[in-house]
Amino acid sequence: KQKIILDCDPGHDDALAILLAAHHPTLELLAITTVAGNQSVLKTSQNALKVCSLANIRTVPVAMGMERPLLRPARFAPDIHGESGLDGPVLPEPTVSLASQHAVDLMIELLLQSDGDIILVATAPLTNIAYAMRREPAILPKIRGVSLMGGAIGLGNVTPSAEFNIWADPEAAAIVFGCGRPITMVPLEVTHQALATEAIFERLRSSQRMVATFAADLLTFFAESYRTAFGFVAPPVHDPCAVAAVIDPMLIATQLMSVCIETSGEWSSGRTVCDVYGKLQQPANAYVGHTLKVDRFWDLFIDTILTYA
Ligand code: BDR
Ligand code: CA
Secondary structure (H helix, E strand, C coil): CEEEEEEECCCHHHHHHHHHHHHCCCEEEEEEEECCCCCCHHHHHHHHHHHHHHCCCCCCCEEECCCCCCCCCCCCCHHHHCCCCCCCCCCCCCCCCCCCCCHHHHHHHHHHHCCCCEEEEECCCCHHHHHHHHHCHHHHHHEEEEEEECCCCCCCCCCCCCCHHHHHCHHHHHHHHCCCCCEEEECHHHHCCCECCHHHHHHHHHCCCHHHHHHHHHHHHHHHHHHHHHCCCCCECCCHHHHHHHHCCCCEEEEEECEEECCCCCCCCCCEEECCCCCCCCCCCEEEEEEECHHHHHHHHHHHHCCCC
């Protein structure tokens, strides 16, 4: 099994990423770490615990991480995910509790103890991972790779140039993209191909299973946010794509290139500057996804969700 740590900010699509990561038979989910992003880290942590409780994920530690970006004030996304960070379905109070360790400590410990076989999957601002890399550089050679949902080759979603996860903490993103380990970047161009259409809703709902119904309920709220904010007919299911890229490396076609993070632009802060044509002649640092095998993605995702009660 491929060992992963999922660093997330649930978040509707993060919740779906947790469900995929915890039950796919080829993955071993070592920990869920949370960070400020879609909402405060207190809220995203609580949401992670609620999702784990509902889905009966009881053996994976959930550790709370950084409450604000490395240098900037925290900025959340209530317009997309609501005030709780996971608005929509009413969730019971969690029946699992937080790990006592800080997310960054847990990440460092797991990596140092490992045989170098852990992939970090990030579906949130990169604050925890960047901080861990700076605090304990000995983890670097231990990281097999990073698969992250973030950035865009072209247009952003929170500003015209920047995608939310990178925009929220560009300095952290710059550290991660500069870490020297293999990075797979799953940008908006890919996740906007993973659209939860009516047919997808039907596949989830017709199963009449509790967790599949929960997934559909999350997507119902998310669909409304995306209709209002972007005029999307069907919502893009971003974060599970970064997990799926680890499960099935052929699922997303990528191009190896140099990616720089804009940290100082007046209009373009948080932009992932993707050197598609090699104009800057800098060493490549990321496999940038561009094309998703859509049907294969949905089969993989739904088949896994249907393994829950
Ligand atoms: C990313 O931003 C968040 O709102 C989502 O959870 C996803 O990780 C998409 O830009
Ligand atoms: Ca997220």
